[in-house]
Amino acid sequence: MAVLVTGGAGYIGSHMVLALIDAGHDEVVVIDDLSTGFDWALPPEVTLVRGDVADQSLVAETVRRHKIDALAHFAAKIVVPDSVADPLGYYLANTVKSRALIEAAIHAGVRHVIFSSTAAVYGEPAVVPVPEDLAPNPINPYGRSKLMTEWMLEDAARAHGISYVVLRYFNVAGADPRGRSGQSTPNATHLIKVATQAALGKRERLEVFGTDYPTPDGSCLRDYIQVSDLAAAHLVALNHLRGGGESLTLNCGYGRGYSVLEVIDVVKSVSGVDFPVTLSPRRPGDPSRIVAGADRIRAELGWVPQHDDLRGIVTQALAWEEALGRRNRI
Numbered sequence: 001m002a003v004l005v006t007g008g009a010g011y012i013g014s015h016m017v018l019a020l021i022d023a024g025h026d027e028v029v030v031i032d033d034l035s036t037g038f039d040w041a042l043p044p045e046v047t048l049v050r051g052d053v054a055d056q057s058l059v060a061e062t063v064r065r066h067k068i069d070a071l072a073h074f075a076a077k078i079v080v081p082d083s084v085a086d087p088l089g090y091y092l093a094n095t096v097k098s099r100a101l102i103e104a105a106i107h108a109g110v111r112h113v114i115f116s117s118t119a120a121v122y123g124e125p126a127v128v129p130v131p132e133d134l135a136p137n138p139i140n141p142y143g144r145s146k147l148m149t150e151w152m153l154e155d156a157a158r159a160h161g162i163s164y165v166v167l168r169y170f171n172v173a174g175a176d177p178r179g180r181s182g183q184s185t186p187n188a189t190h191l192i193k194v195a196t197q198a199a200l201g202k203r204e205r206l207e208v209f210g211t212d213y214p215t216p217d218g219s220c221l222r223d224y225i226q227v228s229d230l231a232a233a234h235l236v237a238l239n240h241l242r243g244g245g246e247s248l249t250l251n252c253g254y255g256r257g258y259s260v261l262e263v264i265d266v267v268k269s270v271s272g273v274d275f276p277v278t279l280s281p282r283r284p285g286d287p288s289r290i291v292a293g294a295d296r297i298r299a300e301l302g303w304v305p306q307h308d309d310l311r312g313i314v315t316q317a318l319a320w321e322e323a324l325g326r327r328n329r330i
């Protein structure tokens with residue numbers, strides 16, 4: 001049986017593709033429009049269908065031709081402050097297009113869906129670490145656009161007798177330990193990526209967005225999960241669904257928060273570079289602290305992380321950033 005990975009040429013999707021291939025899955029098919037992804041991120045044994053997830057005839061034809069039973073849906077727009085500036089663009093990309101994809105996929109025969117959701121659905125949670133049962137309350141359009149897709153998937157699954165796992169990722173970081181993929185977006189906004197670029201001199205400085213939050217050092221707290229650990233969570237979710245397991249909604253994080261200033265210290269220490277840091281005002285749409293309640297995924301799927309170590313994550317991110325520099329000469 002074949003798996004369809006939307007957004008498989010992107011950062012996290014490419015690690016999912018590698019995990020599927022490493023685990024010996026028969027056939028992996030990717031639909032990606034390469035808007036932020038790269039065809040070179042895909043290993044040669046993967047079929048890349050270049051196109052939009054909202055192209056229903058393309059999706060239906062791909063599902064039928066490759067006898068796809070399972071869909072892992074990564075394709076999305078992902079930058080929180082951009083979603084504040086362009087909410088309708090985010091609802092189109094993450095909600096409207098997901099609706100078209102889910103409809104076409106189910107009608108063409110897909111039985112299982114794994115959806116890339118986000119900690120942003122919790123907004124500014126009253127409880128940290130945040131359990132899955134806490135009522136979602138997103139505070140930015142990105143989180144809302146993803147929550148609506150969770151709900152569509154839940155309703156469609158019930159109506160059409162399919163099963164799903166919604167994975168709510170916390171902050172994804174690091175790179176493939178074997179150096180085959182990593183975060184490659186040139187103008188990425190993610191903290192660890194930006195900090196490694198500052199350490200390597202690709203950026204003049206790093207800005208800290210907000211030092212007046214109600215947190216121990218005033219900067220935001222996040223739970224950083226290593227990208228191959230996250231891909232491994234998808235594999236166990238896939239096995240669960242194919243084995244007849246029930247639909248689930250699960251956090252993906254380690255259950256420990258680091259502040260922005262702590263992350264910067266780790267990047268400086270691992271790289272040995274004391275790059276310039278500016279203290280700036282808050283960034284629109286940012287919650288102050290978000291840390292995963294991380295027990296349910298272990299209990300339900302038996303997921304055991306292998307890379308729960310911020311220094312290790314930063315070391316991988318730095319190595320990937322250096323390799324990208326050699327590749328792109330930047």
Ligand SMILES: NC(=O)c1ccc[n+]([C@@H]2O[C@H](COP(=O)([O-])OP(=O)(O)OC[C@H]3O[C@@H](n4cnc5c(N)ncnc54)[C@H](O)[C@@H]3O)[C@@H](O)[C@H]2O)c1
Binds near residue numbers: 052
């Ligand atoms: N990076 C994080 O920290 C994080 C955290 C929580 C959730 N997520 C979710 O994980 C998923 C993957 O994120 P990422 O960091 O790998 O982002 P990314 O931008 O690297 O990957 C997205 C991929 O989807 C493709 N794509 C986008 N729109 C498309 C469309 N309409 N049709 C076909 N392909 C399309 C892009 O070309 C790219 O390859 C997203 O759904 C995101 O919301 C990411």
Ligand SMILES: O=c1ccn([C@@H]2O[C@H](COP(=O)(O)OP(=O)(O)O[C@H]3O[C@H](CO)[C@@H](O)[C@H](O)[C@H]3O)[C@@H](O)[C@H]2O)c(=O)[nH]1
Binds near residue numbers: 194206
């Ligand atoms: O140059 C920078 C970049 C980020 N930050 C801060 O670092 C924290 C983390 O920011 P970032 O790495 O941009 O991630 P988030 O905005 O937390 O969002 C990520 O994590 C979410 C889950 O928590 C996902 O849903 C999103 O897709 C993903 O972009 C935030 O407090 C930012 O304000 C800075 O201070 N300076």
